[in-house]
């Protein structure tokens with residue numbers, strides 16, 4: 129048995145003050161694991177916050193790209209267009225794009241990047257979105 133008098137979570141061994149301790153390397157590994165766990169928690173928290181915050185950003189892109197001239201988009205001012213289908217509840221649809229495919233992040237990425245690459249006879253124009261804008265819009269559609 130080794131005498132481990134350190135309180136849990138406060139590892140002096142980790143910063144190398146007691147390298148002679150036999151439990152030190154095991155402790156270091158355990159401490160490293162808890163650091164990784166903490167980093168993951170922070171990462172998920174940041175992703176979640178980013179998701180919640182992307183909404184105004186997404187709405188700004190939808191407005192700037194005039195998506196609303198062709199689509200009804202709930203929550204986006206002036207988006208009452210009837211040329212294309214309503215974008216309400218997109219993620220809950222069994223199929224999108226005239227029943228030709230499933231709603232998925234991958235299909236949405238392809239569609240928003242270049243509609244004609246996915247459906248050559250479509251009436252939706254290429255709106256010239258950047259990869260970053262596409263990511264923000266997909267987060268918005270995934271959440272709305």
Ligand code: HEC
Pocket residue numbers: 190193194195196197198199211212213214215218223224225226240247249250251252253255257265
């Ligand atoms: C000029 C009109 C027009 C504009 C502008 C336009 N779209 Fe479309 N959009 C369409 C049409 C038409 C369809 C139906 C396409 C089809 O099935 O071939 C469509 C389909 C879609 C779909 C699939 C919806 C479904 O139910 O199948 C999404 C998602 C979409 N558009 C998003 C956007 C976004 C985001 C923008 C702005 C960046 C945008 N559209 C701008 C005309 C437009």
